[in-house]
Structure formats: structure tokens, C-alpha cells
Amino acid sequence: MFGNCSSKSGSEAGLYIHVPFCRTKCRYCGFYSEPIVEHDAGAVVCAMIAEMKRHELGEGISTIYIGGGSPSSLPPEHLFRLVHHAAQQCPAAAEFTVEINPGQADRDLLRGLRRAGVNRLSIGAQSFIQRELDFLGRGYAVDCIGRAVQEARTAGFDNISLDLIFALPGSCLDSWKHNLRTAIALAPDHISAYSLTYEDGTPLAKDLAAGLIRPVDEDIDRAMYELTIDDLARAGLDQYEISNFAKHGSECRHNLNGWANGSYAGIGPGATSYLKGTRSANFADIDGYVRAITSGASVVESSETLAGRERACETAVLNLRRRYGIDLAEFKSRTGFDPMQLFAEPIRTYQERGLIEKDGGRIFLTRQALGIADSILCDFALV
Amino acid sequence: MSTEHIRNFSIIAHIDHGKSTLADRILDLTGRVNARDKKDQILDDMDLERERGITIKASAVTLDYEHEGKRYMLNLIDTPGHVDFHYEVSRALAACEGALLVVDATQGVEAQTVANAHLAIESDVELIGVINKIDLPAAQPEATSEEIQHAIGIRKNECFHISAKTGKGVPELLEAIVTLLPPPANRGNERTAAMIFDSHCDDYRGVICYVRVFAGRLRLRRKIRFMGNGRTHIITELGKFTPTMTPVDELSAGEVGYVIANIRELADVTIGDTITDDAEPAAKALAGYKPPVQMVFSDFYPGNNTDYPKLRAAFEKLAPNDASFSFAAHNSPALGFGFRCGFLGLLHMDIIQERLEREHGIDVVQTAPTVSYEVLTRDGKVIRIDSPSDLPDITKVAELREPFVLLEIITTSESIGDVMKLAEARRCTLLKTEYISGTRVMLEYKAPLAEIVYDFYNVLKGISHGYATMDYEFMGFEKSDLVKMDILVNTVAVGALSLIVHRSTAEARGRRLITRLRKAIPRHQFEIPLQAAIGGKIIARETIKAYRKDVTAKLYGGDVTRKMKLLKKQKEGKSRMKSIGSVQIPQEAFMSILDSADSE
Numbered sequence: 001m002f003g004n005c006s007s008k009s010g011s012e013a014g015l016y017i018h019v020p021f022c023r024t025k026c027r028y029c030g031f032y033s034e035p036i037v038e039h040d041a042g043a044v045v046c047a048m049i050a051e052m053k054r055h056e057l058g059e060g061i062s063t064i065y066i067g068g069g070s071p072s073s074l075p076p077e078h079l080f081r082l083v084h085h086a087a088q089q090c091p092a093a094a095e096f097t098v099e100i101n102p103g104q105a106d107r108d109l110l111r112g113l114r115r116a117g118v119n120r121l122s123i124g125a126q127s128f129i130q131r132e133l134d135f136l137g138r139g140y141a142v143d144c145i146g147r148a149v150q151e152a153r154t155a156g157f158d159n160i161s162l163d164l165i166f167a168l169p170g171s172c173l174d175s176w177k178h179n180l181r182t183a184i185a186l187a188p189d190h191i192s193a194y195s196l197t198y199e200d201g202t203p204l205a206k207d208l209a210a211g212l213i214r215p216v217d218e219d220i221d222r223a224m225y226e227l228t229i230d231d232l233a234r235a236g237l238d239q240y241e242i243s244n245f246a247k248h249g250s251e252c253r254h255n256l257n258g259w260a261n262g263s264y265a266g267i268g269p270g271a272t273s274y275l276k277g278t279r280s281a282n283f284a285d286i287d288g289y290v291r292a293i294t295s296g297a298s299v300v301e302s303s304e305t306l307a308g309r310e311r312a313c314e315t316a317v318l319n320l321r322r323r324y325g326i327d328l329a330e331f332k333s334r335t336g337f338d339p340m341q342l343f344a345e346p347i348r349t350y351q352e353r354g355l356i357e358k359d360g361g362r363i364f365l366t367r368q369a370l371g372i373a374d375s376i377l378c379d380f381a382l383v
Numbered sequence: 384m385s386t387e388h389i390r391n392f393s394i395i396a397h398i399d400h401g402k403s404t405l406a407d408r409i410l411d412l413t414g415r416v417n418a419r420d421k422k423d424q425i426l427d428d429m430d431l432e433r434e435r436g437i438t439i440k441a442s443a444v445t446l447d448y449e450h451e452g453k454r455y456m457l458n459l460i461d462t463p464g465h466v467d468f469h470y471e472v473s474r475a476l477a478a479c480e481g482a483l484l485v486v487d488a489t490q491g492v493e494a495q496t497v498a499n500a501h502l503a504i505e506s507d508v509e510l511i512g513v514i515n516k517i518d519l520p521a522a523q524p525e526a527t528s529e530e531i532q533h534a535i536g537i538r539k540n541e542c543f544h545i546s547a548k549t550g551k552g553v554p555e556l557l558e559a560i561v562t563l564l565p566p567p568a569n570r571g572n573e574r575t576a577a578m579i580f581d582s583h584c585d586d587y588r589g590v591i592c593y594v595r596v597f598a599g600r601l602r603l604r605r606k607i608r609f610m611g612n613g614r615t616h617i618i619t620e621l622g623k624f625t626p627t628m629t630p631v632d633e634l635s636a637g638e639v640g641y642v643i644a645n646i647r648e649l650a651d652v653t654i655g656d657t658i659t660d661d662a663e664p665a666a667k668a669l670a671g672y673k674p675p676v677q678m679v680f681s682d683f684y685p686g687n688n689t690d691y692p693k694l695r696a697a698f699e700k701l702a703p704n705d706a707s708f709s710f711a712a713h714n715s716p717a718l719g720f721g722f723r724c725g726f727l728g729l730l731h732m733d734i735i736q737e738r739l740e741r742e743h744g745i746d747v748v749q750t751a752p753t754v755s756y757e758v759l760t761r762d763g764k765v766i767r768i769d770s771p772s773d774l775p776d777i778t779k780v781a782e783l784r785e786p787f788v789l790l791e792i793i794t795t796s797e798s799i800g801d802v803m804k805l806a807e808a809r810r811c812t813l814l815k816t817e818y819i820s821g822t823r824v825m826l827e828y829k830a831p832l833a834e835i836v837y838d839f840y841n842v843l844k845g846i847s848h849g850y851a852t853m854d855y856e857f858m859g860f861e862k863s864d865l866v867k868m869d870i871l872v873n874t875v876a877v878g879a880l881s882l883i884v885h886r887s888t889a890e891a892r893g894r895r896l897i898t899r900l901r902k903a904i905p906r907h908q909f910e911i912p913l914q915a916a917i918g919g920k921i922i923a924r925e926t927i928k929a930y931r932k933d934v935t936a937k938l939y940g941g942d943v944t945r946k947m948k949l950l951k952k953q954k955e956g957k958s959r960m961k962s963i964g965s966v967q968i969p970q971e972a973f974m975s976i977l978d979s980a981d982s983e
Contacts (some may be wrong), residue, residue: 016940016941031941194936194937195932197937218930218932221931221932222931222932242938243936255939259938266940272940272943272944274940274943279944281944304944313947317947317950318938318943353909355908371932371933372930372931372934373935374934374950374953375908375930376908378953378954381947381950381953382951382954382955
């Protein structure tokens with residue numbers, strides 16, 4: 001059931017554009033972004049377009065994803081410019097996603113995006129409970145979400161994804177059930193549902209360390225996760241990755257390429273790229289980034305090229321996040337390693353414990369293993 | 384010098400009651416120390432001793448003293464303050480005719496005062512009661528002398544009131560040493576017999592024996608014989624401590640000094656052995672000592688695995704100068720490489736640990752102390768075991784015996800109820816209760832050592848608000864209703880956690896242990912049963928629930944490098960753990976279970 005897109009996506013390449021701005025920073029967010037009012041957004045977008053031109057993108061790029069930060073926090077004309085240039089440079093892109101904050105889902109903006117070639121929207125709904133939105137620092141009212149979805153449909157989008165967060169402090173199984181039900185009622189084509197992560201350095205993590213908030217009990221967190229998998233499946237949204245669910249054919253191709261450990265070019269301050277086996281990261285500093293672009297210097301802050309074995313490990317970890325798992329033949333041809341040999345020990349151990357299954361040409365995590373995937377994947381991360 | 388003009392004496396006291404200060408004052412008054420060499424508390428030659436106020440090794444000093452126009456030779460033999468060093472105290476006392484029993488006037492008689500006094504009385508040593516620190520505002524010399532009379536039997540009007548710090552009363556005490564303490568017996572014409580009461584190893588000169596000559600004389604360059612092992616040596620140096628080593632040509636009956644005779648190894652010298660002249664040997668050896676009995680055992684592991692060779696080297700350096708300490712390499716499948724160490728008692732153990740850390744810079748982890756047991760087998764043999772894993776097959780065991788001690792506790796009358804409750808809970812049998820004053824009481828118990836070494840002292844200090852003191856003396860092994868308790872982790876018995884316990888306390892101990900285990904072992908992918916069992920019978924059980932949630936919610940391209948690092952770290956953490964079956968236990972957690980520091 002995951003076969004089509006998962007195994008095919010391996011040969012794709014993607015373009016990721018990181019918009020480093022937000023209107024306000026959410027309390028849980030660990031991504032790089034800065035308040036837009038403090039910067040000359042036009043100059044930054046110019047620099048990003050210039051960076052795009054440095055890469056030879058062309059026909060090889062099959063997916064584009066503009067994320068952040070908050071792309072919709074940009075003045076529309078700047079966002080349109082970015083979209084326009086991306087579309088122009090990647091004429092063969094079949095999937096073009098833009099992340100939208102429900103509070104910024106303006107009708108004209110959505111129509112403009114659709115007209116410019118964007119065919120997928122990822123709406124950062126997060127929750128349908130006002131108290132939770134306020135807790136996260138999202139800054140919009142619950143009913144904005146429904147309106148945003150409505151406007152998106154009206155604008156002609158037939159591939160809409162909603163982001164949701166569960167296991168917020170103070171939430172319970174019933175409140176999460178309500179969130180799931182409300183999301184399903186909006187009939188999205190795709191849902192990403194994340195258990196709340198306390199990212200280092202975020203205000204939320206500080207509150208946690210200070211004892212101001214109490215995380216949800218592990219058992220409840222797990223129960224919410226299991227409920228998600230079941231309820232979404234009943235609504236026709238099948239799980240295809242640990243935190244991702246889609247109608248058949250609406251899986252996010254851009255991210256599938258990532259879990260296949262495929263190549264992508266990253267544009268913008270703080271963005272990362274993975275090209276020809278090298279991972280690199282751009283300066284996560286807007287002014288430094290713009291200066292480097294205008295002076296013709298490199299924007300890469302750090303890069304790392306993995307040796308064959310390490311790359312194979314990374315590929316396995318990423319592959320196993322997919323319900324499809326590792327395609328044994330494809331893995332071998334991509335990495336040069338036979339996964340049944342390289343990972344013989346963890347595969348045997350976890351098969352015995354019913355946490356990994358082998359079926360035909362693939363191995364994958366069992367349903368029971370998903371909630372504790374890290375404890376298994378760590379044995380694939382280092383062999 | 385005629386033995387008439389020799390006095391050999393010790394100072395015995397509870398810790399901090401001023402023994403070393405008094406020794407210093409006596410040295411001052413006899414002009415033995417010039418200001419340049421002077422450090423406070425000269426007899427304590429290890430930093431640690433000075434810092435803890437404890438004297439670990441016995442030392443001896445020869446002093447000049449004039450009384451009524453005649454010169455006297457006073458030999459002051461220092462003793463350890465704690466009865467863990469019972470053996471060393473008794474060695475020092477055997478070399479004396481008299482002893483000063485020092486009691487702090489602000490503290491009164493303490494458990495160790497009584498224990499020390501008992502030892503002196505057993506050794507037939509004449510006692511002088513000394514009440515110290517009378518200069519302090521809180522001093523209660525009258526009440527203290529009452530306590531001495533009650534607890535020890537020295538009449539209160541015979542006690543000397545002094546301040547070792549200011550020197551007040553010390554000259555009178557010195558006079559008393561000469562007038563009240565007996566001189567050594569005059570046996571100078573008999574064949575040579577000298578007793579070794581201590582020894583230590585010097586890197587350059589080999590073994591230095593501390594001796595008390597009882598009969599005849601030792602002479603430089605004479606061939607001597609150790610009557611215990613028959614070995615002969617030529618004396619290359621004889622001398623006295625004044626307090627620095629001062630060579631002499633001869634040590635005669637009644638005198639105290641040192642002998643160097645080209646002996647390489649401390650193991651070649653038995654404390655308590657008699658030295659005689661090889662050409663004209665004594666007919667029989669002097670009454671010897673009982674060898675030291677190691678009663679307390681604990682495993683020491685390097686805090687950091689790579690420190691193992693360093694730890695071994697440190698033990699090899701410590702052991703030669705401490706005949707009562709032993710160590711043997713010990714490899715636990717669960718805990719890795721370490722050493723099983725034997726000690727006289729708890730304080731002795733603490734001192735070794737502290738010296739390792741301080742003098743050798745090694746961080747050690749130490750398991751909760753255990754005692755040694757005696758096993759009577761069905762075929763009538765008696766064997767000593769100091770680890771539950773050494774216990775023979777239970778069908779071959781006729782009887783298990785555990786060590787009992789005579790436990791002396793002195794506490795305030797307000798806390799007596801709580802103290803008695805504690806003692807009862809620890810299987811102690813009350814032998815005697817005696818009010819030594821209106822507010823303080825002395826309790827004497829017969830107690831199983833295993834119950835005392837565990838955490839008894841800390842609890843006692845707690846319930847008495849720090850006022851109670853205790854001391855103990857080994858009585859012997861006795862039959863006891865002991866059982867071996869196994870701890871099973873995920874149904875596999877873990878050898879390092881097995882215990883020998885009394886049947887009556889087994890369940891409580893087992894329950895406590897597995898509760899600590901439950902807290903120390905991280906959750907796994909599966910449920911882990913923890914059980915305490917005697918024979919095949921489970922007496923306590925707990926379960927570590929499987930963890931329910933361990934997954935990175937978001938993993939997209941931008942985060943791969945960082946998330947991979949976290950996963951690798953998680954994997955490395957797993958590798959550092961010790962496996963028991965399929966259960967992985969962090970070594971630190973294991974240590975925390977066994978660690979003596981927080982046994983409750």
C-alpha cells in the first residue's frame with residue numbers, strides 16, 4: 001500500500017526554501033526564524049532568489065517545498081516572487097507545497113499562490129482548542145483554521161495538509177479525540193500529527209525545566225498516538241510515516257524523498273541541503289546570509305560528507321520511519337550494503353520481540369514498534 | 384638506666400577528647416620538641432590523621448623527665464582512638480604498664496572511652512583518669528568524674544583535671560605518671576625477649592619494627608631471631624623516637640624503640656612476635672597477640688573503568704602499611720573489575736576509601752558492607768565465607784553462623800526509647816542498662832555485626848540528635864537463622880545482588896532492595912519483573928513497566944544530522960550498560976543500589 005510512492009521516490013530531488021521569518025515566535029518552535037518587523041524582507045528574498053540561481057536546479061527537481069518560519073508572514077509580493085522564481089527554475093516540479101499559518105490565510109494570497117503554480121498547502125492548524133493555541137503561542141482563533149481550509153478549497157487547492165500537535169500539557173485523550181474529529185471533518189488530504197517535543201532552548205523547554213508545566217504521562221501520550229493511527233485510518237487517512245497520514249496518493253512526495261535519503265537543495269538562512277552525499281547547512285543568521293550572497297561568498301556554515309557505512313545507517317533510520325520500511329533491493333543498490341547483513345543483529349533481536357517484520361523484499365517496524373521507534377532505530381544508527 | 388626510672392604509658396581516649404593535644408603538651412614540657420620542628424599534634428604523621436583528628440598508626444616517643452632530682456625515661460606509646468583499631472590499641476597497651484584515660488569535660492564519657500578502658504583493664508594496665516578541656520566554659524569536670532566513676536570504676540577524687548590546650552594541670556599529671564604508674568619489671572639479666580608491637584615499611588630502609596624490650600637487651604649488629612617464624616637477621620640500626628629517629632647502641636629491658644634489620648617485606652614480620660638473641664635465645668616467646676580479624680567486607684570499584692590499574696597500584700601501596708587491610712581482585716559480571724576488600728570495621732573502611740581518594744586521586748564506588756560468616760558443613764568442617772556467592776550448596780550446610788559483637792551505646796536519657804527500639808529492630812539483645820549520670824545512660828547489647836555495619840550508626844546519630852556514641856567489640860560466631868536471598872531481574876538471578884540475611888528481616892530487605900532496583904533500572908521495551916527469592920520461594924516482587932513512548936515526532940531533511948547524533952548517543956548509552964539477560968542496567972545505577980551511602 002505504500003509501495004508506489006515510497007520506492008519510486010528514491011531517484012527524485014527536491015528544493016526546500018526556508019523563510020526565516022515569523023510574525024511572532026511560537027513557544028515550542030525550535031526552527032530558525034526571526035520577527036519579520038526587524039528585517040528588510042525584500043532584501044532577504046532577493047538574496048534567496050540569488051542563492052537559488054547559484055544551484056543548477058532545472059528538470060531534475062520534482063518537488064518544491066516552501067517552509068519556515070512562516071512563509072505567509074512575508075508581504076504577499078515577496079512570497080509571490082519566491083514562488084515565481086522557484087517555479088520557473090524547476091519546471092518539472094510535480095508537487096509544490098507552501099506552509100500557511102491559518103491566521104494569515106488571506107483569500108488573495110491563496111489564489112495568487114495557486115495561480116503561480118503552488119498545488120499543495122500545509123496548514124499549521126496545531127489544535128482546535130483555543131486554550132491550546134494560546135498555550136503554544138499561535139496567535140489566531142480556532143475558527144481561522146476552518147476558514148483557511150475553506151478559502152484554500154475555493155482557491156482551487158485539492159491537496160491540503162493539516163499539522164496537529166498532541167500531548168500538550170493538560171490535554172487528555174478526550175481533548176485529543178475532539179481535535180482529531182474536528183480535523184477529519186475539514187476533509188484534509190493529509191495530516192501530520194506530532195507528539196509535542198520540548199526542543200532545547202525553546203520557552204516551552206525552559207518552562208518544563210523550571211517545573212512550571214507537567215508533560216503528559218507517557219501512557220496517555222502513547223494512547224493518543226494509537227488513537228491517531230486508528231481514527232485517521234477510519235477516515236481514509238493511512239499512516240505512511242511515524243507522524244504522517246494521507247489519503248491514497250496524497251502522501252507528501254517532498255518528504256518521502258527525504259525519508260528515502262534522496263537529494264535536495266536548501267535555500268535561505270539556516271536551510272540545509274543534501275547534495276551528492278554531502279549535507280550542508282547555511283548560516284542561521286539573516287544579516288550574515290545576505291552579506292555573503294551580495295559579496296558573492298559561500299553561505300554554507302558547515303558541511304559533512306558521510307562515509308558509505310554511515311550513509312547506509314542514516315538511510316536505514318530514515319527508511320524505517322516509513323511504514324513501508326526498507327526496500328532491501330533498493331537499499332543495496334543505493335548504499336552498496338546488504339541490510340540483512342549490516343543490521344543482522346538488530347533485525348534478529350527485534351524480529352524476536354515482534355518489533356520488526358520481514359515481508360517479501362522489505363523490512364519494517366511493526367505497529368507496536370512505532371511508539372518506541374527511537375529505542376529500535378538507535379541500533380541502526382550505529383553499527 | 385635502671386627500670387625503676389622507666390615508665391611506659393599510653394594515652395587512650397574517645398575521638399576528639401584531646402589525646403594528641405595532650406601528647407603534644409607532654410612533649411613540650413619535657414623539652415623534646417623545639418619550636419622549629421613543631422607542628423601541632425606531632426604524633427599523627429599522616430595528613431588524614433591530623434585532619435580527622437584520628438590517630439591511625441601507633442607511634443612511640445621517648446621523653447626525658449626529671450623528678451626529685453632524678454632522671455626518668457618516659458615512653459609514650461600512642462594509640463588509635465577508635466576500637467575498629469582494637470588490635471592496634473591492644474598491641475600498644477601490651478607494651479605499657481600504665482595508661483592515661485582522657486575524657487573531655489564538655490562531652491563526658493563516650494562509648495569509645497568505655498571500650499578503651501575495658502581493653503586497658505584486660506591488659507592489666509594501670510589507669511589514671513584525666514578530665515580534659517577544663518578551660519572551656521561548657522566544661523563539667525565534676526559531672527564527668529561522676530561518669531568515670533560509674534562507667535569505668537576510677538574513683539572521682541583520683542581524676543586529674545587538666546587543659547591540654549593551655550597546659551594547666553599537665554605538670555601535675557607528669558608527676559603522677561612517675562609516682563602512680565608502675566615501672567617495668569627488672570628483667571635485664573634474663574635472656575633477651577622483645578615484643579614487636581607495630582611495624583611499618585620505609586622505602587629506603589625496609590621494615591622498621593617498633594619494639595618493647597621485656598627482658599635482656601638488644602644490641603647493634605647482634606644476630607637476632609624472630610621466634611614465630613625462626614628467621615634470623617642482623618640488627619643494622621637500633622634507636623628511639625625522640626620523636627625523630629635517634630640511633631642508639633642498645634635497648635635494654637623496659638625500654639621502647641625501633642629495630643632495623645634488613646627486612647624487605649612487611650609480611651616477614653608478625654606483629655606480636657618475640658625477638659630474641661640468636662646465640663642465647665629465650666626459652667619461650669612472650670605472650671603474643673590475637674591476629675587482627677577482618678569482619679567487614681566491601682567491594683571497591685573504580686568510579687571510572689580506566690582507573691582499574693591505578694586502583695590496584697594504590698592498594699598495593701596501602702596494604703603493606705596496614706596489616707589489617709586486605710584486598711583481592713574481584714570480577715563481577717554485572718559490575719566489571721574491582722576488588723573485594725576486608726576491614727576491621729566501618730571506620731577502617733571509610734579511612735581506606737578516603738585515602739584512596741585523597742592520596743591517590745581515585746574516585747571509588749563502594750558496595751554496602753557485608754560481614755563474614757561461618758558455615759558448618761554436614762561433614763563437620765567449619766569454613767569462613769565473606770561473600771554470599773561462596774556459600775556452599777545448601778544441602779551440604781549443617782549450620783550457618785554469624786558474627787556477634789558486644790555493642791556499647793552511650794546516649795541521652797531522652798533518646799533511650801528510640802535507641803532501644805532501633806536496637807530491637809536490629810536483632811540486638813540488651814545485656815545491661817546503666818545510668819552513668821542523671822541524664823546519660825550506657826546500654827550494652829549483644830548485636831549481630833551484620834545489622835551494625837549496614838547503617839546503624841547513621842540512624843543512631845539521627846535519632847539521638849547526634850548525642851549517642853557507640854562502639855563494639857567482636858564476641859564470636861553463633862548459629863543464626865540465616866538464609867540466602869537471591870534477587871532475580873527478569874527471572875535471572877543476579878549474583879552481585881545476592882545477600883545472606885536473617886530470616887526475620889529477609890522480606891523487608893528484599894522489598895527495599897527491589898524497590899531501589901525498580902527506580903534504578905530504566906524502562907525497557909518490555910516489562911521486567913523484579914523478584915526477591917529465598918530458595919525457590921518469591922518473597923517480594925515488583926515490575927518495571929515497559930516504556931510506552933520513545934520516538935522522535937519530526938524528522939525531516941533539515942534535522943537529520945542532529946537527530947542521527949542523538950540516536951547514536953542513545954545507542955552508546957545502551958552499550959555502556961551491563962546486560963543481565965536481555966535487561967540492560969546502567970553501571971552507575973547498579974552502583975547506586977549497592978552503594979552504602981544511602982542504604983535506607
